[in-house]
Amino acid sequence: AVYTDPSLLPNSPYTYIIVGSGPGGSVLANRLSANPNNRVLLIEVGPSDTVNPNIRVPFLCTTLVPADVSYNETTVPQTGFGGRSIGYPRGRTLGGSSSVNYMVWTRGPASDFNRLAHETGDHGWSWKSLRRILTGVETLVPPPDGHDTTGEIDPSIHGSNGPVKISLHDKTALDSRIFKATSQLAEFPFNKDMNSGNPLGFGWTQFSIGDGQRSSATASYLTPVLCRPNLDVLVNTLATKVVQTGTQDGLPIFRGVEIAQSCLWHALLSYCYEGGIGDSAELSRFNIRTIVDLPDVGKNMQDHVLLLNPFWVNSSSTGDDIGRDSRRSKDGLAQWEASHTGPFAASVGGNIGWLRLPKHSPIFKQVRDPSSGPHAPHIELLTVNQFFSAVQPPPATGHFMSIGTILLTPTSRGSITLASANPFDSPNIDPALLNSDFDIFTMREAVKAALRFVAAPAFKDYVIGPFGDLAEAKTDADIEAYVRSQSSNVFHPACTAYMSRKGSAHGVVDPDFSVKKTIGLRIVDGSVLPHVPAAHPQAIIFIIAERAAELILASEDSHCS
Numbered sequence: 001a002v003y004t005d006p007s008l009l010p011n012s013p014y015t016y017i018i019v020g021s022g023p024g025g026s027v028l029a030n031r032l033s034a035n036p037n038n039r040v041l042l043i044e045v046g047p048s049d050t051v052n053p054n055i056r057v058p059f060l061c062t063t064l065v066p067a068d069v070s071y072n073e074t075t076v077p078q079t080g081f082g083g084r085s086i087g088y089p090r091g092r093t094l095g096g097s098s099s100v101n102y103m104v105w106t107r108g109p110a111s112d113f114n115r116l117a118h119e120t121g122d123h124g125w126s127w128k129s130l131r132r133i134l135t136g137v138e139t140l141v142p143p144p145d146g147h148d149t150t151g152e153i154d155p156s157i158h159g160s161n162g163p164v165k166i167s168l169h170d171k172t173a174l175d176s177r178i179f180k181a182t183s184q185l186a187e188f189p190f191n192k193d194m195n196s197g198n199p200l201g202f203g204w205t206q207f208s209i210g211d212g213q214r215s216s217a218t219a220s221y222l223t224p225v226l227c228r229p230n231l232d233v234l235v236n237t238l239a240t241k242v243v244q245t246g247t248q249d250g251l252p253i254f255r256g257v258e259i260a261q262s263c264l265w266h267a268l269l270s271y272c273y274e275g276g277i278g279d280s281a282e283l284s285r286f287n288i289r290t291i292v293d294l295p296d297v298g299k300n301m302q303d304h305v306l307l308l309n310p311f312w313v314n315s316s317s318t319g320d321d322i323g324r325d326s327r328r329s330k331d332g333l334a335q336w337e338a339s340h341t342g343p344f345a346a347s348v349g350g351n352i353g354w355l356r357l358p359k360h361s362p363i364f365k366q367v368r369d370p371s372s373g374p375h376a377p378h379i380e381l382l383t384v385n386q387f388f389s390a391v392q393p394p395p396a397t398g399h400f401m402s403i404g405t406i407l408l409t410p411t412s413r414g415s416i417t418l419a420s421a422n423p424f425d426s427p428n429i430d431p432a433l434l435n436s437d438f439d440i441f442t443m444r445e446a447v448k449a450a451l452r453f454v455a456a457p458a459f460k461d462y463v464i465g466p467f468g469d470l471a472e473a474k475t476d477a478d479i480e481a482y483v484r485s486q487s488s489n490v491f492h493p494a495c496t497a498y499m500s501r502k503g504s505a506h507g508v509v510d511p512d513f514s515v516k517k518t519i520g521l522r523i524v525d526g527s528v529l530p531h532v533p534a535a536h537p538q539a540i541i542f543i544i545a546e547r548a549a550e551l552i553l554a555s556e557d558s559h560c561s
C-alpha cells in the first residue's frame with residue numbers, strides 16, 4: 001500500500017528499507033517483496049506520480065523538468081562552459097528520473113559490462129553472464145502506429161516477458177532520409193539493433209514506451225505489486241539519515257533510517273549514533289563525526305555533455321508546429337487520450353548514431369583511449385524532428401531538425417560535496433563538464449561529424465542550413481567557442497559511489513553493492529558505476545538493480561542453509 005503519513009505504517013519491523021523509488025529502488029522493492037517472508041518499506045521524498053498527468057504522455061516529457069515532480073538543482077560554475085552554471089534536474093516522484101526522462105532505452109556496449117567485470121573481479125558483471133537479465137527486464141511491443149518493424153530491430157535479442165515495455169517510434173518522413181544517408185556515407189553505417197552489445201552505426205532508437213504510454217519504474221515494477229501485503233511505500237518523506245544500530249567485529253551496523261516530512265522528524269528506530277560516512281576531512285568541515293572514512297564518497301563524478309545543433313529544414317512534417325499551434329496541440333492530446341496514438345505517443349528523441357573517433361586522431365598521442373573497447377562509441381548523434389535546444393527558446397516560425405552531439409566517454413571527473421550539515425540543503429554539484437583536452441576535442445569532432453552527416457545527398461533540398469551560432473562556426477576555434485557557450489548535459493550523472501574489488505582501499509561499494517567497512521547498508525543506483533556508460537543509462541540501472549536483487553536474495557538463502 002502507499003502511505004503519506006509515517007504514523008500510519010504497520011508496526012512490525014521491516015526486513016529491508018529502501019530509500020528512493022527510481023529504477024534502482026523500484027526493482028529492489030518488487031524483487032525483494034516477491035519473497036513473502038520479507039517485509040519491505042520503500043521511502044520516496046517526492047509525491048505519487050499521479051500528481052502530474054503529463055508523466056504518462058511521452059511527448060510531454062519536456063514539461064517535466066523543471067516541475068513539481070523534479071529536483072531543480074544548479075551546478076557550481078563550470079570552467080569548461082566559460083563559468084556558466086547549468087540546471088541539473090532529477091525526478092522527484094515515484095519512479096524517480098524514470099518518470100521524467102526522455103525514455104531512450106539503450107543497453108550500451110558489451111565491453112562496458114566486460115570492463116566492469118574486469119575492474120571488480122566479478123565475472124557476473126560480464127555481458128555474457130548478464131544476458132538473462134538484459135532480456136528479462138523488458139518486453140518488446142509494437143510501436144503506437146503498429147507499423148511493420150522488420151529490419152528496424154532484432155526481436156531475437158529482446159525480452160517478451162519483462163516488466164518494462166519497450167518499442168520503436170512511429171515512422172516519420174525524417175527517418176527515411178536518415179537511413180538513406182547511412183547507405184550514402186560509409187562513416188555512418190546502418191545498425192539494425194543498437195542494443196546488441198555493438199551499438200556502432202545509426203539505428204532506430206528503442207524507447208521505454210509501451211502502448212503509447214511511458215513505462216517508468218513505477219508503471220513497470222511498482223504499481224503491479226502494490227497489492228502485496230508485505231510491501232509498504234511511503235511518499236512525501238525524506239530519508240535524512242541512515243542510522244547506526246550497533247557494531248559487529250569492529251564494523252558499524254546500519255539497520256535504521258531517520259525520516260522527515262517538512263521538518264517533522266521520525267526515527268524508524270529508537271536510538272542512533274550521530275555521524276557520517278564519507279571523506280573524514282570533508283565531514284569534519286561541518287563538525288560531523290566520521291563513522292566510516294570512505295574518501296571516494298561523492299568523488300569521481302562523470303556525466304555526458306550535450307550540445308543540441310538545430311538545422312533549418314524545408315518541410316512542415318516536423319514537431320515544431322505542435323508547440324506553436326494550440327489547436328494542433330489540443331488535437332494531439334485528444335488523440336492520445338482516446339487511443340494512446342499520434343504525435344503525443346512518442347518522445348521527442350528520434351534516431352541515434354554511435355561513433356568512434358578515428359584511430360589516428362591526434363588526441364590519442366596525448367591521452368589513452370577512455371572507451372571500453374573497439375566496439376564502444378565516444379560520440380552519440382541523436383536526431384530530433386524539431387527545434388530542440390537547452391539554451392535557446394524555439395523560434396516563432398520555421399521548421400527544424402536538431403542533432404544532439406553527446407560526449408559519451410569524458411575523462412573529466414567532478415564531485416558532489418556537502419554545502420552544509422543540513423540534509424534539507426542542496427549539495428555542491430560539480431560534474432566538471434568539458435574539463436579536459438580529450439573532452440573538448442571530442443565534442444568539437446562530434447559537431448563536425450554532425451555537419452558531415454547532414455551534408456549527405458539524402459538531406460539535399462531538405463536541410464537548408466545550420467541555425468544560429470553554429471552557422472558562424474567555421475574554424476576549430478569557432479567550434480570550440482560554440483561548444484563551450486551552448487553545451488549543457490544529458491542528466492546522466494554516475495560514479496559518485498563507485499564499485500571496486502572487495503578489499504580494495506578505493507571505491508565505495510563492493511561488487512555485491514555493500515558499502516565498504518559497514519554491515520547492513522547497500523547502494524543500488526547509477527552512482528555505483530565506475531565509468532559513466534557509453535549509453536543512456538536507465539536500462540543499465542534496471543539491469544544492475546536486477547542483479548543486486550538476485551545477489552541479496554541469494555545471500556538470504558545462504559543464511560538459511
Ligand SMILES: Cc1cc2nc3c(=O)[nH]c(=O)nc-3n(C[C@H](O)[C@H](O)[C@H](O)COP(=O)(O)OP(=O)(O)OC[C@H]3O[C@@H](n4cnc5c(N)ncnc54)[C@H](O)[C@@H]3O)c2cc1C
Nearest residue numbers: 020022024045096097101102103104239525526536537538
Ligand atoms: C530530464 C531527464 C531525462 C533523462 N532521459 C533519459 C533517457 O532518455 N534515457 C535514459 O536512459 N536515461 C535518461 N535519464 C537518466 C535516467 O532517468 C536515470 O539515470 C535513472 O532514472 C537513474 O535511476 P536511479 O534509480 O539511479 O535514480 P533516480 O531515477 O534519480 O531516482 C532516485 C529517487 O530517489 C529519491 N530520493 C533521493 N534521495 C532521497 C532521500 N534521501 N529520501 C527519499 N527519497 C530520496 C528521489 O526523489 C528519486 O525519486 C534522464 C534523466 C533526466 C533527469
